[in-house]
Amino acid sequence: MVTQPELLAERAVLVHIGPYKTGTTAIQTSLHEHRPDLLEHGVTYPGRYHRQMRPSWALLGRSRVGEARVPAHEWDAMAEEVRRAAGRVVISSEDFASARPAQVRRLVDELGADRVHVLVVARRLDKLLPSAWQERVKSVNETRTYDAWLREVLGPERDGRAARTFWHNHGLSSLIGRWTSALPADRVIVLVNDEADRRLQAATFEALLGLPEGTLTPGPHANTSLSMERIELCRQVNVAAQARGWVGSRALNRPRRALLAGLRSAPLATFESLIPPLPAWTGPRLVELSDERARSVAESGARVLGDPGLLRYDAPPDAPDLADPPVVLPAAAAASAIEHTLAGVLERRARARRRAAAPAPSPRPDPLTGVSSRAILRELARRQAGRLGRLRPTSSGKASG
Incomplete structure (x- = not known):
């Protein structure tokens, strides 16, 4: 276990997988806004957008609700850009955290098994849960109240859809395990988030990629609560x-x-x-789960940046119940x-x-309009004769041309 990030190899590919609600939007926007600065230091951030959402969806077979799947060629194109890049490369999409084992293996193989390093951000559970519920309400038709959602996610069964989704993305033991099964453990980096250090993630990316300190300043895009x-x-x-x-x-x-x-x-x-603090009834369960997450990071075998103890939770003695x-x-x-x-x-x-009122494009003129069929046949015969002439045997017995 290490406590400081170390510069990655010259042609390393850093794959930032989030997961969701761990500060991904801020770092992606900063990488996007500073693309020219990255290139000056030999670092490629592929594509044109602030995160590689569509390529990651193409790999995972995913799309927005009600829309067709993103075509596979969008992942192929980004993977090719990564393979062509001469220096270090960084890609970032929290969707990669939900990748299944076969998709993890494909990503590693197609980006270069000898080049890929994966960065996972571990955030305290009591900070993560409120943001995760709000994000579900904003983006995936969540209808449960905050209290009802918490009861499903924190329940011991974990058999509801919300619980399965949350723990697939945020269960640190299984998440880290999916990536260490495809990569050497020392190429899976777990950054333990420090809620008191707002520049921690940017500074970590700068150190890993060989960027001068202060390069990754916040961009204008905000995923506000x-x-x-x-x-x-x-x-x-x-x-x-x-x-x-x-x-x-x-x-x-x-x-x-x-x-x-x-x-x-x-x-x-x-x-x-x-969003209010977590209600009193969650306290004992959160203490248990947070201790488990801290242990799983410390024992994962991955390269750990920071103190896993920061993931532990002390339940406040006076936590209120949730209001209606x-x-x-x-x-x-x-x-x-x-x-x-x-x-x-x-x-x-x-x-x-405007589209309906726009005049239809004029049809392209037919070059044979007004030409008789006899003239067309004469022209075809002339061209065929020319081809046969070029193929006449020469004195060496070989066809000319």
């Missing part, structure tokens, strides 16, 4: 979508993103509340959400009208 009032609106929309049979409809994707953009853009009202979901939303937030949603709908309709 919503208040409980605003996230409750999203949850109620999910409830309505489920009741009307809309779940899985591609048509909902753009309005959902517009709704979220509107909720994020309105200023916070004084009475709004952020809020029923009041600031008018400004509601208006902003409606405005953004309507603007998106109207813009799509306007684009559709």
Whole structure:
């Protein structure tokens, strides 16, 4: 076990797999914004976008709800860019944390089994759970309240869909094991997140990739949290979508993103509340699970950066119970959400009208229009005779041409 990151080999490929809600958006945006600086130091961040979402979906056979799977060639193209890169390479997608063993092996083989290093970020469970629930409400039609979701995820059975998804991505023992089964353990790096050190991840990437300190400054993209009032609106929309049979409809994707953009853009009202601390009933279970996670990291055999003890949890003696979901939303937030949603709908309709009104492209003229069939046959005969002439035997007995 080590405590400081070490510079990777000159042609190493650093695969950052998150998982979800461990600060991935900030580091991906910084890598994207500083692509020219990375290249100056021989580091490639493939593609053109702030994270390699579509290539990772192509590898995993995944897509947005209701949309066709991302074509396999998008992963192939990125893998080829990685293989061509002369220096160090870094790719980042939290979707890789959900890869199955066969997909892990394919990634390692196609990016170069002798080059790949994997970076996993381990975050304290009490910090992770609130963010994970909110993300599910925002993106995957989650209809359960915070309390109901926590009871499923923290229950001993882990047989519900939410529990299976959460622990597949965040169960550190199994997550690390999927990657150490495909790579030498010393090429799987576990960074224990320190909630008090906001630059820890950026500094770790800089040290691993050989970038000057301070290169990876925060970019403008933010995956901000919503208040409980605003996230409750999203949850109620999910409830309505489920009741009307809309779940899985591609048509909902753009309005959902517009709704979220509107909720994020309105200023916070004084009475709004952020996601509350974990309720008192979770304390004993969180202590048990957090101790287990700390032990699994320490005993994983992977290269551990930081102190696994930071993953442990002390239950506060005065943790409150959760209140009922809020029923009041600031008018400004509601208006902003409606405005953004309507603007998106109207813009799509306007684009559709412009496409419908656009004149059809003129057909390409037929070069044979007005030419008689006899003239066409004469031209074909002339060209055939020319070909036969070029193939006449020479004095050596071989055909010319």
